[in-house]
Every structure is written in structure tokens, then in C-alpha cells.
Amino acid sequence: MMRRIGQTLALTALLTASILTMEGCKHIPPNLNPQATAAWYGTQVIRNLDLLRDIAQDGSATTPPVISIVTARKVTLYHESAIKTIHSIPLGWQSIVSSGLDELAKDLPKAEAQQLGPYIALAKTVIQEATR
Amino acid sequence: MNEALIQLAIQETPAVIAGIKSLFARDNPNEPQPTNEEVIAAFNAAFASSLAKDENWLALHPEPVPPTL
DSSP states (O other): OHHHHHHHHHHHHHHHHHHHHHHHTOOOOTTOOHHHHHHHHHHHHHHHHHHHHHHHHHHHHSSSOSSOHHHHHHHHHHHHHHHHHHHHOTTTOHHHHHHHHHHHHHHSOHHHHHHHHHHHHHHHHHHHHHHO | OHHHHHHHHHHHHHHHHHHHHHHHOOOOTTSOOOOHHHHHHHHHHHHHHHHHHHHHHHHHSOOOOOOOO
């Protein structure tokens, strides 16, 4: 039963991530100055990291939980650190946040890393977009 | 199992609807562009609300203390 819930969660995640990737590919408004451009990309990344955090927290709140509290805490702590970095270093956060995301993925149990994989991949894509 | 899936579907529905809306929204060249100030304000607001959610959740889910012998 747990496996089926996990598979359904992964499928839902993949569908949501695919749709939101399209949203993440929106073009930046052409009239922005460098500071606002950095803020625009920062907002996109924060929203996508929010998605990763929300699915981890929501998954830990289901009955039975499909994500452990330990994993949800790890994701939330990473998220908190990442958005603080994005906010405090708006022009140089990309490599720190990206490598932190890699470390987070390595640190998660395999099954949960797979469940959260689409969200992690989506966040990586949006971070790469902000790095260009 | 059904309860968990329904609960998850309810929680994820707003994100899915927002994504679908954006998929079918067409770019209008005459649509007013956001100003620098608006974009920076949106960034600060997104940061503040997101951080508040982290802090609230972490306060409700403290790190488990290992049992003492």
C-alpha cells in the first residue's frame, strides 16, 4: 500500500513539476534594471523551492505519512538556508544554492529522494536559468 | 490510502490550477510590464512569507531528542 501511495505521489509530483516548469520558463520582462532582474529570478527560484518544501511537509502530514518528518525537516532547513542566501546575496547565490540542493538530494533516503526527485530537478532547472 | 491521496490532491490543487492557467495564458505585447519597484517588492514579499512558513513549521516540528539511557 505504501509503495502505491509513493508511486502516486511521484506521479503527481511529476505532473505538477512539468506544468510548473512551463510557468518557470516565462520570459523576464524586458524593462527591468539589473537589481530588479536579479529579484525577478530570485522570486522564481524561491517559488520553486517553496514547492519542494511544501510537498515534503505535506507528504509528512498525510495518514499514513509518505515522507518522514526527518526528511521534511531536512528539506525545510535547506529551504530556509537557501532563501536566506538568495535574499542576502541577490547577485551571487546560484552556486551556493545549487550545491546545497545536490547535498540535500544525497542526504535523503533513496525512496524519498526518488519521490522528491521531480521537484529537485525542477528547482535545479530554474536555478540554471537564473545563472545564464 | 484513499484518504491520503485525497488530502494530497486537495493540497496540490492550487499549484496545478495555477500551472494550467499559465500554460493557456497568451503573452500580450500590450500588457503593462511590472516596474522595477514592483518586482523587488514581490521578491521581498515572497521571501518574507516563505521564511515565515519555514519558521512556523520548524517550531511545530522540533528536532527529536535522542532518548537518554
